[in-house]
Amino acid sequence: DAGVIQSPRHEVTEMGQEVTLRCKPISGHNSLFWYRQTMMRGLELLIYFNNNVPIDDSGMPEDRFSAKMPNASFSTLKIQPSEPRDSAVYFCASNHRGGGQPQHFGDGTRLSIL
Amino acid sequence: DAKTTQPPSMDCAEGRAANLPCNHSTISGNEYVYWYRQIHSQGPQYIIHGLKNNETNEMASLIITEDRKSSTLILPHATLRDTAVYYCIVPEADSDSWGKLQFGAGTQVVVTP
Numbered sequence: 546d547a548g549v550i551q552s553p554r555h556e557v558t559e560m561g562q563e564v565t566l567r568c569k570p571i572s573g574h575n576s577l578f579w580y581r582q583t584m585m586r587g588l589e590l591l592i593y594f595n596n597n598v599p600i601d602d603s604g605m606p607e608d609r610f611s612a613k614m615p616n617a618s619f620s621t622l623k624i625q626p627s628e629p630r631d632s633a634v635y636f637c638a639s640n641h642r643g644g645g646q647p648q649h650f651g652d653g654t655r656l657s658i659l
Numbered sequence: 660d661a662k663t664t665q666p667p668s669m670d671c672a673e674g675r676a677a678n679l680p681c682n683h684s685t686i687s688g689n690e691y692v693y694w695y696r697q698i699h700s701q702g703p704q705y706i707i708h709g710l711k712n713n714e715t716n717e718m719a720s721l722i723i724t725e726d727r728k729s730s731t732l733i734l735p736h737a738t739l740r741d742t743a744v745y746y747c748i749v750p751e752a753d754s755d756s757w758g759k760l761q762f763g764a765g766t767q768v769v770v771t772p
Contacts (some may be wrong), residue, residue, distance in 0.1 A: 549702075578760075588703070588762035600758065636702050645710065647690040648760060650702035 547571070551637050558658045563625040566654045569618055570639030578638040578648060579612055579622050585605035588636070594620065626657045632649055662746040663747045668767040679766055680755075681747030684728040690751065691724060693760070694732045696743040703746070703762070737770045744768070745759065 548570040558564055570577045578593040592602040598612045605612070608629070616619040624631055634655050637646040664682040671677040683692065692706040705715055707721045709730070714721040720733040736743055746765040 554729050587764065588697075590759055593759070608717075638703075645708060647693060647705040647708055649705055 548576060548596075549635065549639055549649055550638055550649035551635075551654050553654060554652065555655045555657075557659065558627060559659050560629055561626045562658075564627045564658075566622040566656070567595075568575050568620045568622070568637030569634050570620070570637070571649060574639035574641050574649075575617070576642045577620050577638075579613060579620070580636040580650075580651075581633045582636065583633045589622065591622070595608060602636070618658075629658045632656055634648050661733075663749055665747050665763065665766045666746075668763065668769070671734075671737045671768060671770050672738055673739060673770055673772050675739045677741065677768060677770070679734075679745050679768065680729065680734040681732070682729045683747070683749045684745060686727050687751075688727075692721065692727075693732050693748045693750070694719070694721065695746045695748065695760075695762075696741075697746070697765075698740075698743040704743075706745075737768075739770050739772065742768060742770045756768050767768050 549571055552567045564596055576595045579591040580588055581591055582588045592612045593602040594614045610624055612622045634653045636650050636653045638650040640646045640648045663683055672714045691710050693710050694706040695703040696706055705744050706721050707716055709721045709723050722731045744765040744767050748760050750760055
C-alpha cells in the first residue's frame, strides 16, 4: 500500500522566494497533519485538518505560513516569503480519526533557505 | 499531552531484547500510549499503541502496567537497523486536543554488534 507521499524531497531556494510543499495522504484517511523538525525545537505540530477542514493551526509560526487541503487526497504548506530560519524538515502525516488510530508519516521535505 | 518521561539514551547488544521504559503518571483513563521511532533522516515510524491491555505486533510488544502510569516497549531481538530515537507519546483525548502528538526528546537507542 502507498504511504503518505510528500514532494519535493529536497528544496533549496533563496530567501524571499515562495515555497510550496505538497502532501498526498493515505487513501481513506480523513485527518492530515503538518509537522516541522529542527535541531533546536525538535518535532512540532504546525496544523492539522479533519475532513479537509483546518481544525487547529496554533502551531503555525506566523502569517508567512499557510496550509490548504482542497480535497481528501492533497494538501499544501506554503511559505511566502521564505526566510533562512524556516530551514527544517517538514513532515506530513495522516490517519483515520477515531478509535485511537495512529498517524503515519511521510518521508519529509528537507527545506533549505539560503 | 500527558507528560512522558523517557531515559535519554540506552545501548543494546544485537540479538538481545531491548526494553524501553516510559513513565506517564498523569495519563487519563481514555488516553492511548503510542510508540514511534525515527531513524536518522527518515520520517517517524509508527511502532505500536495500546490503551489498557498489553499489545504485540510484528515489530514489538507493549507492556502497560495495571495502573497505566508506565509502559515498556520491547524489541524482542534487536538488530542494527533498530538504532533510532524512540518516542513514547500520550496525546490528550479531549476533542480540542485530539490528534496533537507532542514529540519529546525520546530515547536514543544504539544497537551494537
